Amino acid sequence: MTLYLQVLQFLLSGLTMGSTYALIGIGFSLIHNATGIVNFAQGEFVMLGGMFMITFFSFLRLPMPVAFFLTVLSVAAVGLLLEQGPIRRARSKEILILVMITVGASISIKGLSMLLWGKNPMTLPPFSGDAPIVLLGAAIMPQSLWTFAITVIVVVGLNYFFKGTLIGKAMRAVAASRRSALLTGIPVDRMILLSFTFSGALGAVAGMILTPITTTSYDAGVMLGLKGFSAAILGGYGSMPGAVVGGLFLGVLESLSAGLISSEYKDALAFFILLTVLFFKPSGILGRGRLRRV
Amino acid sequence: MGKKNKIALLTYASIIFLVPAILQNNYHLMVLNVAALNIIVVIGLNLLMGYAGQISLGHAAFFGLGAYLSAVLTTTYGLPPWIMLFLAMGITGLVSYAIGIPTLKLEGHYLVMATLGFSIIIYIFMLQLDGVTGGPSGFAGIPRLRIGSLTFDSDRKIFYLLWPVSIGVLMLSLNLIHSRVGRAMAALSHNEIAARCSGIDTETYKVKIFVISAVLASLAGSLYAHYITFISPGTFSFFYSIQVVTMVLVGGMGSLWGSVFGAVLLTLLPEVLHAVKEYNVLIYGAILMVVLIFFPEGLLPGMVRTWGKRRSGGGSFSRQPTALEKRG
Numbered sequence: 001m002t003l004y005l006q007v008l009q010f011l012l013s014g015l016t017m018g019s020t021y022a023l024i025g026i027g028f029s030l031i032h033n034a035t036g037i038v039n040f041a042q043g044e045f046v047m048l049g050g051m052f053m054i055t056f057f058s059f060l061r062l063p064m065p066v067a068f069f070l071t072v073l074s075v076a077a078v079g080l081l082l083e084q085g086p087i088r089r090a091r092s093k094e095i096l097i098l099v100m101i102t103v104g105a106s107i108s109i110k111g112l113s114m115l116l117w118g119k120n121p122m123t124l125p126p127f128s129g130d131a132p133i134v135l136l137g138a139a140i141m142p143q144s145l146w147t148f149a150i151t152v153i154v155v156v157g158l159n160y161f162f163k164g165t166l167i168g169k170a171m172r173a174v175a176a177s178r179r180s181a182l183l184t185g186i187p188v189d190r191m192i193l194l195s196f197t198f199s200g201a202l203g204a205v206a207g208m209i210l211t212p213i214t215t216t217s218y219d220a221g222v223m224l225g226l227k228g229f230s231a232a233i234l235g236g237y238g239s240m241p242g243a244v245v246g247g248l249f250l251g252v253l254e255s256l257s258a259g260l261i262s263s264e265y266k267d268a269l270a271f272f273i274l275l276t277v278l279f280f281k282p283s284g285i286l287g288r289g290r291l292r293r294v
Numbered sequence: 295m296g297k298k299n300k301i302a303l304l305t306y307a308s309i310i311f312l313v314p315a316i317l318q319n320n321y322h323l324m325v326l327n328v329a330a331l332n333i334i335v336v337i338g339l340n341l342l343m344g345y346a347g348q349i350s351l352g353h354a355a356f357f358g359l360g361a362y363l364s365a366v367l368t369t370t371y372g373l374p375p376w377i378m379l380f381l382a383m384g385i386t387g388l389v390s391y392a393i394g395i396p397t398l399k400l401e402g403h404y405l406v407m408a409t410l411g412f413s414i415i416i417y418i419f420m421l422q423l424d425g426v427t428g429g430p431s432g433f434a435g436i437p438r439l440r441i442g443s444l445t446f447d448s449d450r451k452i453f454y455l456l457w458p459v460s461i462g463v464l465m466l467s468l469n470l471i472h473s474r475v476g477r478a479m480a481a482l483s484h485n486e487i488a489a490r491c492s493g494i495d496t497e498t499y500k501v502k503i504f505v506i507s508a509v510l511a512s513l514a515g516s517l518y519a520h521y522i523t524f525i526s527p528g529t530f531s532f533f534y535s536i537q538v539v540t541m542v543l544v545g546g547m548g549s550l551w552g553s554v555f556g557a558v559l560l561t562l563l564p565e566v567l568h569a570v571k572e573y574n575v576l577i578y579g580a581i582l583m584v585v586l587i588f589f590p591e592g593l594l595p596g597m598v599r600t601w602g603k604r605r606s607g608g609g610s611f612s613r614q615p616t617a618l619e620k621r622g
Contacts (some may be wrong), residue, residue, distance in 0.1 A: 020426070038406065086583055086586075090587045090589075091589075092586075092590035094590070096349060097590045099406065100349065100586055101587065103351075103539075103582065104581075104586060105583060106534075107536060107575055107578060107579035108576060108579030108580055108582075109579075111563055111573065111574075111577075111579055112576060114572075114575065114576075115572070115573075155553055158313070192454065199421025222532060223414075226414065228597060229407060230411070233407070263421045264418075265418060265422065267418055268414070268415045271412070271415050272537040273413035274407065274408075274411045275393075275411050275412065275415075278396060278397055278404055279397075280399075282404065
């Protein structure tokens with residue numbers, strides 16, 4: 001009975017972490033689909049989400065919804081600037097070079113954040129108190145419910161956007177074939193810009209819902225980015241349902257192994273899974289057969 | 295290797311040989327020794343980046359693997375340092391082979407992530423296996439290297455060990471890229487499909503280059519451990535991988551002399567700009583971005599191009615004139 005409760009508890013916390021991994025993974029997929037590059041700065045978007053929210057909410061004492069909205073705007077602007085500046089201006093459009101530019105952007109953002117916000121870990125108060133709710137015998141924090149709810153809203157919203165709106169369809173067309181999209185008159189450049197902006201916004205949301213649970217610091221981005229990337233790979237890189245499945249799966253595995261086996265090697269496990277997937281089924285859980293470059 | 299390279303190599307070696315006579319400050323010598331080690335890692339990484347068209351963000355792990363294997367085997371188990379150095383290279387080689395085989399077969403840039411994931415696993419083990427590695431507080435008391443009765447126990451003595459090794463690595467690598475293998479590698483970096491069509495087994499070559507570059511990093515790591523005699527996980531973090539990649543890019547992918555330039559420049563830079571420690575991460579990020587955006591073919595080749603011959607304005611290069619055009 002206690003083991004059952006423990007497992008249930010780990011499952012819940014795993015799903016909570018997993019939802020944020022899913023959001024980060026979707027961010028990776030968006031940019032990958034539009035441009036074919038792996039955006040290493042994705043994790044920094046998440047870190048910035050936490051940091052901006054702390055600045056707006058805890059320091060400037062803005063009301064939470066306003067702070068939330070401003071944070072999404074700010075990090076989306078960082079994504080937009082990343083595309084408009086370094087990526088657009090790069091003299092070589094080779095994927096490898098562009099990927100490394102995002103690595104450079106990632107450590108620059110990290111370095112700047114250290115100067116702006118210092119080296120100490122910071123945290124946010126939970127959105128609505130911290131009295132746990134008891135569910136089937138397991139305690140669940142209200143923040144976890146927020147995390148689930150916001151993730152579901154974002155995923156459903158994105159799903160509608162991609163399936164139901166013209167811009168969303170255009171973005172999918174770019175992902176399917178950049179050249180054909182261009183030929184049909186879709187402004188590909190603008191779609192790429194949009195994908196970076198969206199990824200920034202997604203990172204911001206992930207960072208805001210995560211920070212009350214795990215705290216954040218200037219160097220939190222690399223690890224979160226990698227977890228999100230592992231989630232995306234695990235589910236099938238470039239696919240949105242894949243990122244969600246992969247994220248939840250990774251979160252649960254991580255939490256179970258940390259709780260039942262050893263918490264010291266928790267982070268190692270995520271990458272062990274990543275390596276295993278790359279070795280045996282590089283197309284991921286939901287991936288369809290052959291890999292190709294977009 | 296062409297005549298030009300031979301002369302350059304000789305000149306380079308003689309200048310290096312004279313440096314300790316001019317430099318009296320031991321600290322300066324130490325910085326140069328670290329530069330020599332970085333050159334070894336960077337040349338190896340450049341073979342991978344410039345000739346296999348792949349990036350590794352896990353060279354800190356291979357460097358660390360060499361250092362920790364040497365440290366643990368010689369200090370804890372009292373095994374002979376030189377033999378362990380080669381054993382560490384062998385083990386690192388096998389590990390990189392295991393990583394390279396599956397990832398290099400995939401199209402795209404899976405090696406970047408696989409190596410990064412691997413380096414994080416290694417880093418966590420360095421921190422957590424404190425019974426073996428000493429954990430976060432590090433591993434001390436590593437024996438110094440010796441040849442006969444000569445013990446390499448001062449910065450000055452070890453200068454004459456590390457630099458010849460680093461020059462040797464440069465020479466062998468220059469030889470390699472001017473051999474049949476090198477031409478195959480150049481073709482591979484230029485156009486993988488075309489290379490495959492002309493009968494080059496591109497997959498095998500990519501894996502081989504990756505293994506060579508990991509083994510070189512391991513060599514540098516072992517030498518580092520025996521030189522400093524104290525190692526801690528911080529040295530082998532993700533940031534070191536970024537540093538060596540930046541060095542390659544500053545020197546220019548595919549240009550081995552450029553790698554020497556990049557490694558020396560970026561090793562000396564933090565020493566020249568004092569009080570820069572806080573900004574170190576930011577500076578590396580900025581350098582990386584600026585070089586990649588404006589000089590994707592490398593800072594040195596880029597400057598030569600800009601100020602040297604400005605016949606055609608700008609010019610777009612789909613693939614930088616890496617391997618085939620500037621051999622060495």
